[in-house]
Amino acid sequence: MLGLMQDWPLLCHKILDYAAAQHSRREIVSRSVEGPIVRTTYGDIHARAKRVAQALDRDGFGLGDRIGTLGWNTARHMEAWYGIMGVGGVYHTLNPRLFPDQIAWIMNHAEDKALFVDLSFMPIVEAIADKVPSLKQIIVMTDAEHMPSSKLDLVCFEDWIAQGDGDFAWAQVDENTASGMCYTSGTTGDPKGVVYSHRSNVLHAMLASLPDALGMSCNEVIMPVVPMFHANAWGIAMSAPMTGAKVVNPGAAMDGASIYELLDSEKVTFTAAVPTVWLMLLGYLEETGKELPHLKRVVIGGSACPRAMLEKFQNNYDVEVVHAWGMTEMSPLGSLGSLKPEYNHLKGAQRLDIQEKQGYAPFGVEMKVTDDEDKAMPWDGKTFGRLKVRGPAIAKGYYGGAGAEQFDEDNWFDTGDVAHIDEFGYMQITDRAKDVIKSGGEWISTIDLENLAVGHPDVEEAAVIGIAHPKWDERPLLICIRKQGKDPSKEDILGYMEGKIAKWWMPDDVAFVDEIPHTATGKIQKTELRKQFADHVLPTV
Secondary structure, three states: OOOOOOOOOOOOHHHHHHHHHHOOOOEEEEEOOOOOEEEEEHHHHHHHHHHHHHHHHHOOOOOOOEEEEEOOOOHHHHHHHHHHHHOOOEEEEOOOOOOHHHHHHHHHHHOOOEEEEOHHHHHHHHHHHHHOOOOOEEEEOOOHHHOOOOOOOEEEHHHHHHOOOOOOOOOOOOOOOEEEEEEOOOOOOOOOEEEEEHHHHHHHHHHHHOOOOOOOOOOOEEEEOOOOOOHHHHOHHHHHHHHOOEEEEOOOOOOHHHHHHHHHHOOOOEEEEOHHHHHHHHHHHHHHOOOOOOOOEEEEOOOOOOHHHHHHHHHHHOOEEEEEEEOHHHOOEEEEOOOOOOOOOOOHHHHHHHHOOOEEOOOOOEEEEEOOOOOEOOOOOOOOEEEEEEOOOOOOOOHHHOOHHHEOOOOOEEEEEEEEEOOOOOEEEEEEOOOOEEEOOEEEOHHHHHHHHHOOOOEEEEEEEEEEEOOOEEEEEEEEEEOOOOOOOHHHHHHHHOOOOOHHHOOOEEEEOOOOOEOOOOOEOHHHHHHHOOOOOOOOO
């Protein structure tokens, strides 16, 4: 027996239709690439996205065509996204922080037919356009006044959409049709393409909006500092219009002063970004003595949130921190650290202990940890295992069939993380499987050591890698950047860490550097650190 409910496909353009119908006048504020602050509304974005779809259709683009975007978080970028999906195409967010040759490789792998680009990234496009034979059209997201001179045949976004009247019917496709693509950062091997469907994007936007997830509503003012090219701005580009929240787009300005300016002037209540962004903001606040009177909560993900950052936001600025974890393959949210009633009574250090965990899975994410034989490990908060997930917004494979070994016949995706889960479902990442240090047959979490070291008042950033040891197989080397004007010694750092971790976890040595390499998504590039310190001899050897 089947239910007698209407067949209403979960299509992404319906999100924007809803926003235009119910929240038409809600503002979208963007720091434009050209400089000025630009104000628009969901109603305007809906109308202009229809013009984008109409223009794409007029120029011969349609169902299944991969169309790249190389842009910051702005209203025009949102209009391009929804226009691409609305014509049946597949938006393909490109990460401008990759090397040009990597971007060209990704575009060729995806066979991108058109490209929307911000002015900031024209030098990249100039360098790679002739290396992407599938590329037929380049649309610069600006007006005629700011169009750059170029050897390429460029289309001006504003002039292009002005040719249509917006009288366009969205493409009616199956909800499982591809709607977007995003490539992993490729820290090991070539980048791998994740292909989202309309259904998965809509479901993800729903689960992300739940009160114990991102907790979004039309009464929130949201600033997604995390870029749209980082796994759909963590889904906010779709969950914000779904809930009618006001959006404040920071554009290209990610420094502490610029972020603070928008937080304050637009009275932002909720924001999200990786820890490196918040380090810059907190540094600016400490230098200037400014406060955060409007901000209620901040979501921190992308890499583990240092305990010191949790304390500063909550104790100094009365801002709730929600620790999050996810992956491109998960659309991306996998867990969030909202507190369950079982932990709500905790105060001080005990409360921070729970908030340091990556949190529990929302509805739509199944999670387990297993040993190397795929046996499920107990949820006891201490037994490590390989973290595996499955759900309706989680990939079942990569574009082109790469990485098939990460998916099993029951749709469990091996995340490559090592983690444990406690009795209340709170998961904590202890390492990437390739980064965990195996010492004397036991595992040492590099993330725990890094977070502890960053808590030292004179340490700007820290990374930990394993160094070969004849007796213990591997031992930890702590690599630190000193804060400007500070000069902590090895003994200072190790003395600070003593008593806070098991003795056998203590790093065997400390190295000081001026810079720690990062991937294009802001994660510490430990492969490069291992090369840099390949000949390092520990004093314990």
